[in-house]
Amino acid sequence: DAGVTQSPTHLIKTRGQHVTLRCSPISGHKSVSWYQQVLGQGPQFIFQYYEKEERGRGNFPDRFSARQFPNYSSELNVNALLLGDSALYLCASSLLGRFNEQFFGPGTRLTVL
């Protein structure tokens, strides 16, 4: 079975630009979560979606937004990019959305110049 997939793998943007990251969960999983991992740190929670509804939001500015589609795939959008947004963006899917394992994709490495 295919695991969680993310696209693109790498991305280079300049300050002020906008970026869209995509995630496809494991088949049958209805929950998708997004995390940001800055170099040398642990992942930080950004959003969680379950059954297409936002179920949780981390401490990130409104420049960050996300949505989940009817097929449970998800997009993370970041507007007005800052240098500090450079990070590995990880998507995780889970069956129930709570109290169970989360399975992570390979991540999208975003570099903001």
Next chain:
Amino acid sequence: SQQGEEDPQALSIQEGENATMNCSYKTSINNLQWYRQNSGRGLVHLILIRSNEREKHSGRLRVTLDTSKKSSSLLITASRAADTASYFCATDITTDSWGKLQFGAGTQVVVTP
């Protein structure tokens, strides 16, 4: 501040030795999960231990949980060079309605042949 904090920050051992790392957390949890990350790639789920469990095994991995001390440990027995990675604990906290995970900064493990 981060919910989970791993100790030590870094660990260097030889093949065949055991590796032990600890995780402390601050608030009540539903479960605690351990993940492995190789060279800044996606996280691999290792094991989930629920708040009413005290010990769990999976292959060469042994996880303990002490909710009275708000701490967990991960033991890797008979380590291999392929175990070289960063290891993170992540907590699913009870005060959150949905299972967003809070990660520590990780323990970097190097296993030398």
